[in-house]
Amino acid sequence: MLTTDLSDRVALVTGSAKGVGREFALSMAEAGASVAVHYHTSAEEARATAAVAREASGEATTVQGDVTDPDDVDAMFDAVEGDLGTVDVLVNNVGDFAPRHWADLSFETWNRVLQTNLNGTYLCSKRALPAMREAGFGRIVNVGYAGTEKALVYPKNFPYLVAKTGVIMFTRMLANDTKSDGITVNCISPYVVENSDEFPDEAPRGRWASFSDLRQVLFFFLDSDSGYVSGENVEVDGGWIPEAL
Numbered sequence: 001m002l003t004t005d006l007s008d009r010v011a012l013v014t015g016s017a018k019g020v021g022r023e024f025a026l027s028m029a030e031a032g033a034s035v036a037v038h039y040h041t042s043a044e045e046a047r048a049t050a051a052v053a054r055e056a057s058g059e060a061t062t063v064q065g066d067v068t069d070p071d072d073v074d075a076m077f078d079a080v081e082g083d084l085g086t087v088d089v090l091v092n093n094v095g096d097f098a099p100r101h102w103a104d105l106s107f108e109t110w111n112r113v114l115q116t117n118l119n120g121t122y123l124c125s126k127r128a129l130p131a132m133r134e135a136g137f138g139r140i141v142n143v144g145y146a147g148t149e150k151a152l153v154y155p156k157n158f159p160y161l162v163a164k165t166g167v168i169m170f171t172r173m174l175a176n177d178t179k180s181d182g183i184t185v186n187c188i189s190p191y192v193v194e195n196s197d198e199f200p201d202e203a204p205r206g207r208w209a210s211f212s213d214l215r216q217v218l219f220f221f222l223d224s225d226s227g228y229v230s231g232e233n234v235e236v237d238g239g240w241i242p243e244a245l
Contacts, residue, residue, distance in 0.1 A: 002216045004223040007032035010084045012077075014038045014067055014124060015094035017046035019195055020143070023211040024091050024218060029053035031219070033089065035060045036080040040067075040094075059084060067094050067120030068112075077127045086131040089222060092121040092142045095163065099198055102158040110159050117163035121170060125185075129178070136182040139222050142171050144189035146235040147242035164189070168233050175231030184230040186221045188214060191237035204238030 006028055016025040017039040026049065029035045035053045037060060039046035046062040053060035061083040065072035080087055095117035098109050105113075121142050132138025145152075145164040153161050168187055175185040192199060193209045217234045220226060 001212065002219045004031055004219045006089070006222065009033045009088040010036070010080065010086060011089035011091070012036040012038060012063070012080055012087045012124075012128075013091040013093055014120065015040075016091075017042035017049055020190075020193060020211065020214065021091070021093040022049050023215070024093060025049060026053055026056065027211075027215045027218065028089065028222070029056040029060060031222075032057055034058075034084045036084060036087070037062045038067075038076060038094075039064055067124055068115040070123055073123045073127050076124075081131075086135065087128050088132070088135070088137060089139045090124060090128045090141070091218070092124055092140070092167075094120050095143065095160070097157070097160055097197060099157045099160075101155050103155075105159070113159040114163045117160065118166040118170070121167050125170075125174060129183070132183050133178075133181045138178070138181070138183035140174065140183065140185040141218060141221050142167050142185070142187045144168050144171075144187045144233060146189045146191035146237040146240060148189065149233055149235070150242065152242045171233065172231045179230065182227070184221065184227060186230060187233040188217050188221075189233055189235045189237075190214060191235070191240045204240045207238075209236050209238065 011028045011033040013021050013025040015021040016037045025035045037046045037050045050060040050062045063076045063079045065076040096113045098113050144167050148164040171187040190209050213236050
C-alpha cells in the first residue's frame with residue numbers, strides 16, 4: 001500500500017462527512033495531516049468522521065458550507081485557518097449526482113449538479129491558492145469521472161458528465177497557471193466505487209474500485225516527491241472502456 005508523510009500539513013476535503021470524501025480525509029489523517037472535514041447538511045456524520053481523524057492525527061475540525069456560494073467558501077476557509085492553519089492540501093470531492101434522463105431533471109437539479117461539481121471546484125481552488133502561492137507549496141486534487149476526458153456523454157446523467165469534463169479542463173488549466181508556484185493540480189477519476197449509488201451489470205476485473213485503489217493515486221499526487229506531476233488525470237476504472245458500450 002502506497003503511503004506518504006503529511007505531517008505538518010493541513011488538508012481540507014470537501015464533502016468528507018461520508019463516502020469517498022470521508023475515506024480521503026481519514027487516509028490523510030493516518031498519514032499525519034491535520035484534517036478539516038467539510039459538510040453541507042451532514043453535521044452528525046461530519047462530527048463522527050472528525051472524531052476518527054482526530055484519533056489518527058491529533059488534529060481535526062469540521063466546517064460547514066455550500067461550495068457553490070462564494071461567501072460560504074470564504075467562511076469555510078476562514079474557519080479552517082482559524083482552527084488548523086492555512087490549507088496545504090485541498091481535495092475537491094463535492095459533486096451532486098443525478099443518474100436520470102436529462103429531460104426528467106428539474107432545472108434546479110440540473111443547475112445543482114453543474115454548480116457543485118464545477119463551480120465548487122473553481123471557488124474552493126481560487127480561495128486556497130493565495131496562501132499556497134505565498135508558501136510556495138500546495139496540492140490540489142480534484143475528483144472527476146472515468147471517461148469524461150473523452151467527452152463521454154449519455155442521455156442519462158448528462159449534467160454530471162458535462163461538469164466532470166469541465167473539472168478535468170479546469171485541472172489542466174490550473175496546473176499551467178501554477179507551474180511556477182510549487183503547486184500541483186491533478187485529478188482522480190473513478191468509474192464505479194464500492195459505495196456507488198448504482199452498479200452496472202459487469203465490474204471490470206470482477207470488482208468495483210475500492211477506497212484503497214483511490215488512496216493509491218491520492219497519495220502519489222500528494223507526495224512531496226511528486227512536484228513535477230501536475231495537470232494529470234488518473235482514471236481508476238480497472239480498464240473499463242466507455243467506447244465499448
